[in-house]
Amino acid sequence: MKVYDHKHIKNIVLLGSAKSGKTTLCESMVFEAGITNRRGTVEEKNTLSDYHEIEHERGNSVYATSMHAEWKGYKINIIDTPGLDDFVGEIVSSLRVADTCVMLINSQYAVEVGTELIWEHIEKLQKPTLLAINQIDHPKSNFDKAFTAAKARFGEAVVLMQYPVNQGEGFNTIIDLLKMTMYKFPPEGGKPEKLPIPPEEREKAEALHNELVEKAAENDEALMELYFEKGNLEEDEMRKGLKIGMMKHDVFPVFCLSGKRNMGSGRLMGFIDNVAPGSMEMHPEETQDGKTIECTPQKPVSLFVFKTLIEPYLGKLSFFKVCSGSIEVGKDLLNAQTQITERINQLFIMDGNQRKPVNKLTAGDIGATIKLKSTSTNHTLHAPGFEVKFKEMEFPDPKIRTAIVAESKNDDEKLGEAAKELQEEDQTLHIEYSKELKQLILTGQGELHLAVTKWRLEHVYNLHIHYEKPRIPYRETIQTQASEIYRHKKQSGGAGQFAEVHMTILPYQKDMDTPTGFNIRGKDEIDLPWGGKLIFYNCIVGGVIDARFMPSILKGVMEKMEEGPITGSYARDIVVLVHDGKMHPVDSNDISFKIAGMQAFKRAFLNAKPKIMEPLYNLEVLVPEELTGEIMTDLQTRRAMIMGIDSRKNYQVINAKVPLAELDNYSTSLKSLTQGRASFKLQFAEYTPVPNEIQRTLEANAEAVEA
Incomplete structure (x- = not known):
């Protein structure tokens, strides 16, 4: 395969809503370029x-799938993306x-969510x-409506390059402006x-x-002065101006087609x-330390890995862009994140699942390699x-x-290995065991995302799994002051156990x-891993509890928190003062004071108007x-709690705070209510007290489990 220099490489990404025709357009583009000898169809x-x-x-x-087209002396790398x-x-x-970016707009539906x-x-x-x-040939095509909607949403930068003469089922003619x-x-x-343009369209x-x-x-x-002088611009002059405008994000040319x-x-x-x-x-590639690297073959080689795919029987496939220099087969490169050397044993141009070997790729090009162990x-x-270390996505x-639960306990280890691979492929998917909830929690972007993950676990990794409703990570705290004394005493022959806190x-x-009212001798301020604070004061005077036992009391408090x-949820935002107690010269030890500290804290907690907190998003x-x-x-x-409603062109943006416990199946519900025409974003906000009736229910459920 011909090696193209950096001046003759263009990288485009096809974007758009589902059913806007990206994959079908790809087929036409690679067919036109002679990469394939027939056009496939989704059907x-x-x-x-x-x-x-x-x-x-x-x-x-x-x-997202990479492919390429060779067109009139240029190599166009095309990435087809999901909608x-x-x-x-x-x-x-x-x-x-x-x-x-090539943004496809369905001519029937205009600008969609x-x-x-x-x-x-x-x-x-x-x-x-x-x-x-796209889809100007559809019976319900409405090019003018789609163009007007695009201009309303994206502004005056939207400008026509073409328009159809006869849209609909008979579409076969466009006028190029x-x-x-x-x-x-x-x-x-x-x-x-x-x-020639007919008189009726002139x-x-x-x-x-x-x-x-x-x-x-x-x-x-310069072009503006030329335009004022001549009253027009030549075609090449227009191309120059359009390119400058596109790079400034001030021009969005509009094409019409039937993929x-x-x-x-x-x-x-x-x-x-x-x-x-x-x-x-384009603007030079940015590094994590704020520097820039120009896309030129004259610099040493650097690659940015933008996608990982793990294929059965093939292993790990790494997709990269050559940001500078040229990469050849057999080169050793250093991984900036792991500091491990990787050898590039094979280079490919990918056309879907077809691997086309090449010996060299130059700056600006996109390619792939296999079996990079630490990348x-x-x-x-x-x-x-x-x-160099490029700015991460x-x-x-x-x-x-x-x-997520494996139906067989024997598959737990295999599930963990599969989860690691899935997360390496998909950076928006997270699978992690929650010590707090005692569940393996899978998070993603929507119901379909999770459904596809389940399909892959079952069909690619041969795992039988099912999904369960995840528990809510509640928090516990207190609303008032309380005091408690606890004596731990145990005698079972020989040395016993004794501690009073x-x-x-x-x-x-x-x-x-x-x-106030306490003789404070020491203070530990702890930022809890699960959020909130614990302030632990040592107020012991007169040596009634030896200082060496204070860490054990703190350990007991932390274990109960x-x-x-x-x-059984994490506790937070509590001040603890240990101000008196007793010890025994023989029977007192660390375990005794840990138990006494834990039980004193538990009893005091239950008498301090405890409150359950829930996560709010x-x-x-x-x-x-x-x-x-x-x-x-x-x-x-x-x-x-509705926080406000803003307008965004023809859409409304509703901002609200919602308890996580109420968001179960929200993705499915929203799609059902809007026929898939709405979308949402979530971000953790804070913890807030649950209503009293919900607290009573949670307490009753906890008591039932203990019983």
């Missing part, structure tokens, strides 16, 4: 990108290495973006016939062409290789002596959780004054305006 399960068994079963993309927010991790990693969510990531990275309104040419496609699609086309010229000119002072009928994909690729910026023109997603590999927080506890508050007196719901009322009604049944 026939023979597309180049959606090749995994789970994708065939579900009929939509689950993984569902459940697989947002694939979108984030693909965006990281792309130079240009999925488009909104993806746009947030594009704006964060300020990636050059073009819009492609850059070239001022009409393209008429044959029934089977492919290469169009170039025709006035409209010229008006839109002038808008495009103005948009190209306003991005560069299914292969009408318009070639013109789209022509614009990508002629106008869309490549890696060498994972977000890692940097670099030439020895060229120390940030992935969204989990939205949903469940408890006098203890007072009170609620901790930030910036509270030091307790790890398994709170009411429900910030919930943000993005919903179409007409469905806001239904969402609000549902939230009220979940004990939500």
Whole structure:
């Protein structure tokens, strides 16, 4: 395979809501470029990108898939991404290495919630973006509505490059406003016939062409002066202005096409290789220490690993972008995170599941290698002596959780190994055993995300598992002061056990004054691993308890705080004062004072108006305006506190605080209420007291379990 230099490589990512036609467009693009000799379809399960068994079963993309097209002297690396927010991790990693985003918009539905969510990531990275309104051949296509919605959402930067002459089932003609040419496609699609713009379209086309010229000119002072001088710009001058505007995020060109009928994909690729910026023109890659690395082959080699895939029978496949220099087979590179040397024994260009070996890849290119032992997603590999560590990707927080249980205890170890591999592949998936809840907790982005994970555990790893409702990580605390004396005495022949502890506890508050009425001799301020504080005061005078036993009393208190007196949940925000006691010269020891400290704390806790605290989460719901009322009604049944409602174009953003206990199955409920037209984000906010009736229920449940 030809090795392309850094000036002739373009990296694009196809983005858009589910069913916007990304995978189908990919098929047309690689077919047009001659990479394949026939176009596959999602229905026939023979597309180049959606090749995994789970994708065939579900009929939509689950993984981001890399492929390439060679078009008129350029290599275009294409990454096809899932359209569902459940697989947002694939979108984030693909965006990281792309130079240009191609956002597909379904001409029937215009800007959807999925488009909104993806746009947030594009704006964060300020990636050059073009819009492609797809499925113009659909009977319900409405190009004008889709374009108007795009302009309303993305602003005046949206500008037409093309428009359809005859959308709908008879679609076969577009007018290109850059070239001022009409393209008429044959029934089977492919290469169009170039025709003059007909008289009935001339006035409209010229008006839109002038808008495009103005948009190209306003991005560069020299071009603006030229435009004022001549009243127009040449095609190459327009290309220059459009590229500058795209790189500034001030121009979003709009194309129209039918990916299914292969009408318009070639013109789209022509614009990508002629106008869309490549890696060498983009902002230099940022490092973790704030430096930048230019994309040039003249520097030592450095790679950024943006994706990991573990394939059966093949092992670990690492996808990377060459950020500088050139990488050749047989090179040794140092991992900046692990400081372990990795040898690149094989290099590939990936077209779906097809591995095409190459001997060399240069700056700006995207490739893959296998069997890197100590390298994972977000890692940097670099030439020895060229120390660099690229800024890592940030992935969204989990939205949903469940408890995962292997049906056979014999599979627990195998489940742990599978979990490690799944997390290495998917940075938005977390599987961790909770000591507090005594459950293996799986967190992800949505019900579908968890369903796909279950499918993989069962079909790829041959594990029989089921999901259970996860427990809630409650916290316990107190509301008033209480004192208690506990004497531990045990005699069983020989040396016995004896300890007596006098203890007072009170609620901790930030910036509270030091307790009065006690002779404070020592203080331990402990930031608890599960949140909150423990302040432990030694108030012993006269040596009634030897100082060497105070750590044992503290240990007893901590053990009881790890398994709170009411429900067994962690306790927090408590001040403990040990102010008196007794000891025996022979029978007192560390274990005796630990037990006495634990029991004194427990009894005092139960007399200090104990209160159960529940985790409260910030919930943000993005919903179409007409469905806001239904969402609000549902939230009220979940004990939500509505914090405010903001407008975002045609959508409403509802901000609320909701108890975690009320968010079970919220993802499913939201999809049901809105037919999948809404999305949400979750972030932990704080712990807050549960209502009294809920506390009584939790106490009764805990007592029943103990009984």
